[in-house]
Amino acid sequence: MSPNIPLHHIFTAVPGRYDLINHIITWGLDWWWRRRAAEECLRSQPARVLDLACGTGDLGLNIAQLAPNSLAVLGLDYSRPMLEIAAGKAKTLAGQNISFIHGDAANLPFPDGSFDCVGISFAFRNLTYRNPLAPHHLAEVRRVLNPGGRYVIVESSQPESKLIRGLFHLYLRWFVYPIGHLLSGNKRAYHYLAQSAARFYTAEEVKAMLLRAGFREVHYHPLLFGAAAIHVAIK
Numbered sequence: 001m002s003p004n005i006p007l008h009h010i011f012t013a014v015p016g017r018y019d020l021i022n023h024i025i026t027w028g029l030d031w032w033w034r035r036r037a038a039e040e041c042l043r044s045q046p047a048r049v050l051d052l053a054c055g056t057g058d059l060g061l062n063i064a065q066l067a068p069n070s071l072a073v074l075g076l077d078y079s080r081p082m083l084e085i086a087a088g089k090a091k092t093l094a095g096q097n098i099s100f101i102h103g104d105a106a107n108l109p110f111p112d113g114s115f116d117c118v119g120i121s122f123a124f125r126n127l128t129y130r131n132p133l134a135p136h137h138l139a140e141v142r143r144v145l146n147p148g149g150r151y152v153i154v155e156s157s158q159p160e161s162k163l164i165r166g167l168f169h170l171y172l173r174w175f176v177y178p179i180g181h182l183l184s185g186n187k188r189a190y191h192y193l194a195q196s197a198a199r200f201y202t203a204e205e206v207k208a209m210l211l212r213a214g215f216r217e218v219h220y221h222p223l224l225f226g227a228a229a230i231h232v233a234i235k
């Protein structure tokens, strides 16, 4: 188990209205951003995809919906309440090859080279920002990818324009935090979200981190003036 216990508490406490709050604080854009990331995951026609830190499962479910039936999608998360919601959603997707397991990103329960693609939506920040296990989390993803496999990340980012960045940080502080707190009843969770998103790395810093971890052909697409980004890295 990861030593990052407070974060684990946050993600076991928050699930009830987790999806609804995400849609409200992003004005529904989170759905499109995961969809874009799912398309990016499928670009290299993978046979096995891991949705890492899958939460309530939406990235993996998008991939399964868009993909041919032969594709196997596995979601992994260390929050059991999140996984219960994900499994409930998967029941409505009859015929798709998707399943969810409990596990820790720091110690992935798979042999080397198990996946053609690892996708992660809105959890890369949790695994890397001020996280002493960040290099280890990246090494684990590399280990479970096949050579040539893709790591696709959709995550909050930092707008390049100083003005837009300032507005984005105000939005996090004065809308995301209070609305998240109000609707979830969990002050700590949305304080953490607003603060870590405001202080998170720029897209160029994430790119440098991925290159340092041994990935190649690292590139990214900014979303909504850079408030979020999709990063792609190849093993």
Ligand SMILES: C[S@@+](CC[C@H](N)C(=O)[O-])C[C@H]1O[C@@H](n2cnc3c(N)ncnc32)[C@H](O)[C@@H]1O
Pocket (backbone or CB within 6 Å): 002, 007, 011, 012, 034, 052, 053, 054, 055, 056, 057, 058, 059, 076, 077, 078, 079, 082, 103, 104, 105, 106, 120, 121, 122, 123, 126, 127
């Ligand atoms: C902000 S949520 C994102 C969930 C989902 N991917 C989405 O798009 O909504 C972050 C998720 O990362 C999971 N998580 C954080 N650290 C983890 C770790 N070390 N191992 C497994 N899951 C982890 C949390 O339990 C939570 O479900």
